[in-house]
Amino acid sequence: MIDEVFPAHEEIELDLLLEAIWRHYQYDFRGYSRGSLHRRMERACHRFGCEGFSHLQHRLLREPAMFAELMGFLTIQVSEMFRDPAYFRALREKVVPHLRTWPSLKVWIAGCANGEEFYSLAILFREEGLEDRTIFYCTDISPAALAKAEAGIFDLARIPQFTENHRLSGGHSSLSDYYTAAYGGAVFDKSLRARAVFAEHSLATDQVFAEAHLVSSRNVLIYFDRGLQDRALGLFGESLVRGGFLGLGARETLRFSRHAGAFADFDAGERIYRRNTVALQAIADA
Ligand SMILES: C[S@@+](CC[C@H](N)C(=O)[O-])C[C@H]1O[C@@H](n2cnc3c(N)ncnc32)[C@H](O)[C@@H]1O
Numbered sequence: 587m588i589d590e591v592f593p594a595h596e597e598i599e600l601d602l603l604l605e606a607i608w609r610h611y612q613y614d615f616r617g618y619s620r621g622s623l624h625r626r627m628e629r630a631c632h633r634f635g636c637e638g639f640s641h642l643q644h645r646l647l648r649e650p651a652m653f654a655e656l657m658g659f660l661t662i663q664v665s666e667m668f669r670d671p672a673y674f675r676a677l678r679e680k681v682v683p684h685l686r687t688w689p690s691l692k693v694w695i696a697g698c699a700n701g702e703e704f705y706s707l708a709i710l711f712r713e714e715g716l717e718d719r720t721i722f723y724c725t726d727i728s729p730a731a732l733a734k735a736e737a738g739i740f741d742l743a744r745i746p747q748f749t750e751n752h753r754l755s756g757g758h759s760s761l762s763d764y765y766t767a768a769y770g771g772a773v774f775d776k777s778l779r780a781r782a783v784f785a786e787h788s789l790a791t792d793q794v795f796a797e798a799h800l801v802s803s804r805n806v807l808i809y810f811d812r813g814l815q816d817r818a819l820g821l822f823g824e825s826l827v828r829g830g831f832l833g834l835g836a837r838e839t840l841r842f843s844r845h846a847g848a849f850a851d852f853d854a855g856e857r858i859y860r861r862n863t864v865a866l867q868a869i870a871d872a
Pocket of ligand 1: 665666696699702726727731787789790791803805
């Protein structure tokens with residue numbers, strides 16, 4: 587895709603806006619992919635009635651209440667349960683047999699958004715008999731998204747798509763076993779999150795907090811520039827046990843990363859990689 591070219595003065599103003607957000611609110615969006623961030627901040631200006639990025643910055647520094655709403659423009663929560671069913675089928679058929687060999691498991695879902703990816707994995711692990719030995723760490727930078735993930739309530743209109751994805755992923759139970767219709771939504775069984783921890787964590791600024799056997803971080807790196815992608819992939823590599831698995835989104839790869847040598851392709855088509863014994867480039871460089 588050809589990078590969009592924006593006027594130089596807007597780029598400077600956007601830099602200053604992101605710097606102000608970082609210094610005032612401690613959220614770091616400076617390493618995000620520029621084109622899409624630029625367009626989203628233009629939409630935010632429109633929403634807040636601001637004439638440009640400088641005006642938005644001026645107001646944000648004085649009106650903290652605006653920031654929570656701005657987070658909705660800075661982050662994108664688009665997701666589905668069992669999104670890209672072939673990925674979940676590959677986990678089920680190819681990764682699960684390896685996971686079974688560990689007596690206890692930790693799964694890190696980095697950028698879990700409103701929880702669709704977590705509930706998919708929790709259901710898959712229950713179906714495959716791994717749930718009782720697993721702890722799920724669900725992290726995101728958006729507190730609003732994490733609250734929704736923890737509530738586990740999804741619009742009923744989305745359920746047919748989730749059901750079809752679950753079937754295509756090789757699900758061998760009925761998705762309807764896991765939710766009840768209430769409050770105008772599908773309320774997922776709270777037992778699914780009995781072994782889950784939901785926490786704020788930024789791949790841009792925070793460190794590794796746990797050892798993991800599987801890191802699933804899908805459709806998060808696409809919002810980052812190359813440097814920030816490298817940082818996140820370094821964290822995944824540090825977190826994974828030797829032989830642990832990393833799953834990325836359909837449009838994401840670690841091929842061009844400085845950490846590529848620390849992973850081996852496991853199912854390249856489904857963007858599933860395996861941590862090998864080679865030291866992370868970042869560690870080797872230190
Ligand atoms: C498009 S959603 C991905 C949802 C889900 N993983 C999937 O593939 O369907 C991207 C998520 O990444 C989160 N995110 C953005 N920047 C992040 C960061 N620096 N650290 C952690 N999560 C981040 C956003 O808040 C958003 O919830």
